[in-house]
Amino acid sequence: MLLTIRNLTVDYGKQTALMIDRPISFERGERIGVIGSNGAGKSTLVKALLGLVDYKGRIETDLTPDEMAVHMQFNQYAVTMPVKVILETILNTSIKENKKLREMISFFEFEPCLKKKINALSGGQKQKLTVLMVMMQDAKLTVYDEVTSGLDFETRQKLMEKLAEWYRKKESTLLVVSHYYEELEQLADKILLLDEGKVIAYGPKEELFTTYCGSSVLILENNEKNRDLTRDFSVLHSPQHLIALSCRNEEEELKIISLFIRHNVSFKRSSSDIEIMSINAKEKYYEKKEAV
Amino acid sequence: MNQKRCSLRMIRYEIRNLNGNLMTHFFAFVFPNFFSLILVKAIGSDVPGEYLQQFKTEIMLSVSLVIPLSVMFLGYGALYSNEVEREIPLRMRLFGYQEKSLITAKLAAHLILMTIAVLAYGIFWTVVIGIAKPAVSSFLILLLCLYLVGAVFLVVSHALANIFRKFSITFGVEMFFYFLVMIVCGMMGVRTSQLPDALQKVAALFPMSYICNDFASFWQGGQYNFMPLIQSFLFVGAMAGILLLYALYKSRRATV
Numbered sequence: 281m282l283l284t285i286r287n288l289t290v291d292y293g294k295q296t297a298l299m300i301d302r303p304i305s306f307e308r309g310e311r312i313g314v315i316g317s318n319g320a321g322k323s324t325l326v327k328a329l330l331g332l333v334d335y336k337g338r339i340e341t342d343l344t345p346d347e348m349a350v351h352m353q354f355n356q357y358a359v360t361m362p363v364k365v366i367l368e369t370i371l372n373t374s375i376k377e378n379k380k381l382r383e384m385i386s387f388f389e390f391e392p393c394l395k396k397k398i399n400a401l402s403g404g405q406k407q408k409l410t411v412l413m414v415m416m417q418d419a420k421l422t423v424y425d426e427v428t429s430g431l432d433f434e435t436r437q438k439l440m441e442k443l444a445e446w447y448r449k450k451e452s453t454l455l456v457v458s459h460y461y462e463e464l465e466q467l468a469d470k471i472l473l474l475d476e477g478k479v480i481a482y483g484p485k486e487e488l489f490t491t492y493c494g495s496s497v498l499i500l501e502n503n504e505k506n507r508d509l510t511r512d513f514s515v516l517h518s519p520q521h522l523i524a525l526s527c528r529n530e531e532e533e534l535k536i537i538s539l540f541i542r543h544n545v546s547f548k549r550s551s552s553d554i555e556i557m558s559i560n561a562k563e564k565y566y567e568k569k570e571a572v
Numbered sequence: 573m574n575q576k577r578c579s580l581r582m583i584r585y586e587i588r589n590l591n592g593n594l595m596t597h598f599f600a601f602v603f604p605n606f607f608s609l610i611l612v613k614a615i616g617s618d619v620p621g622e623y624l625q626q627f628k629t630e631i632m633l634s635v636s637l638v639i640p641l642s643v644m645f646l647g648y649g650a651l652y653s654n655e656v657e658r659e660i661p662l663r664m665r666l667f668g669y670q671e672k673s674l675i676t677a678k679l680a681a682h683l684i685l686m687t688i689a690v691l692a693y694g695i696f697w698t699v700v701i702g703i704a705k706p707a708v709s710s711f712l713i714l715l716l717c718l719y720l721v722g723a724v725f726l727v728v729s730h731a732l733a734n735i736f737r738k739f740s741i742t743f744g745v746e747m748f749f750y751f752l753v754m755i756v757c758g759m760m761g762v763r764t765s766q767l768p769d770a771l772q773k774v775a776a777l778f779p780m781s782y783i784c785n786d787f788a789s790f791w792q793g794g795q796y797n798f799m800p801l802i803q804s805f806l807f808v809g810a811m812a813g814i815l816l817l818y819a820l821y822k823s824r825r826a827t828v
Contacts, residue, residue: 370667
């Protein structure tokens with residue numbers, strides 16, 4: 281066990297930003313995706329783990345905050361010198377003598393940025409610089425907090441691909457906080473879903489999907505024709521422009537798919553859609569709460 | 573990930589960082605030398621010949637204090653509060669640098685700059701203005717006092733930047749304090765003894781008052797009671813320590 285959170289509460293003044301009332305454990309080597317909308321408590325959780333905010337409750341671990349490598353949502357560095365000097369100082373090494381660092385720079389195609397000052401770098405390049413230095417820490421627990429925020433779609437995709445590729449062979453535990461479901465599909469094998477500071481769901485991605493969505497979901501456009509066609513099936517909660525059908529087993533899935541083919545309906549199939557899973561987990565959580 | 577300690581690389585980084593702040597260089601190298609020259613030329617012409625050397629020594633001693641205060645207090649405050657506002661020290665801590673390592677590297681870089689500035693000031697006075705040859709002990713005591721003033725005020729500056737966390741507030745408070753101290757301690761041409769009683773009592777709390785007003789009396793040798801000076805160092809040192817502890821408490825990282 282790398283870390284266990286017990287009865288964690290973080291208050292900002294009179295407002296409770298985070299309240300984790302059941303034990304949450306991170307095992308060594310796990311890839312945990314933390315997801316939730318604005319104000320869900322994602323960044324507060326990271327800050328509590330790092331001891332940057334006061335909290336009540338316990339975070340049990342052998343790690344000290346300094347043994348965690350952290351990317352956070354700020355990438356500000358000294359503006360008075362080239363990026364190369366910053367990189368070498370922070371990592372306390374020399375690019376010339378450090379093969380791993382040279383490989384990393386080339387992995388991120390970062391060579392052209394080394395002579396520039398930080399103010400001359402784009403948002404994406406600044407993110408790359410921090411990510412590169414975080415990766416070089418090779419820490420037991422690495423935290424990425426909204427690593428792609430403020431980046432355009434293409435840069436976001438590229439950065440996530442690089443991250444996924446790098447960590448594929450690594451044994452480090454990753455905690456990835458993100459707004460983007462597709463990023464977590466790429467990186468996470470466990471999901472921690474937060475909403476208004478509370479834990480809605482936590483567990484392996486597939487297990488949560490099965491619990492809240494069935495064995496697979498079929499997603500199609502929300503229009504009148506499709507609504508009529510899917511009336512008799514088990515419809516899940518989904519974004520307003522979509523209809524999501526839950527399939528309990530292969531047989532049911534095949535039945536629905538053949539219906540779609542007959543009616544020439546375009547659809548998408550998924551057995552790991554985090555967005556649909558999250559929406560339904562949230563609905564179930566609040567339904568249950570209301571019932572109580 | 574290992575804890576990163578203060579290293580030569582870190583000190584070189586801080587020197588480069590410091591070199592980016594041209595105001596510090598102005599106040600460390602240009603201002604004290606020109607200010608001394610202007611004071612000597614402007615007021616010195618009215619001073620009778622037999623007192624001129626004594627007058628020059630007093631000016632040299634008073635203005636020498638501008639260097640530690642400009643470099644270690646104002647210059648450091650400007651640079652560090654700017655960094656704090658942009659959360660650079662937090663970013664460094666998240667990369668494994670302890671607060672202690674950061675402040676050690678900054679202190680070393682600033683001490684190096686201060687040493688160069690003091691040397692330049694000494695050369696300027698020797699070559700351009702002319703200075704009475706000091707007793708070795710007096711010269712060493714002055715150097716020790718300059719470094720102590722610098723170190724204490726760097727700690728104060730560090731603490732203020734961490735408490736206010738905004739460049740504008742930190743720099744405003746430091747500028748106010750800088751000029752207040754300069755006036756009260758006799759660094760602006762008005763002797764402390766000419767000030768109202770209340771301000772004289774305030775001045776007695778700062779070591780700079782003793783350096784400005786008394787050091788000339790034993791510059792070329794003689795007796796001096798150092799006890800009030802030592803007490804004032806203990807007082808400002810204790811104040812700086814309390815401020816630093818409060819600032820560290822405010823920006824602490826809880827142990828998981």
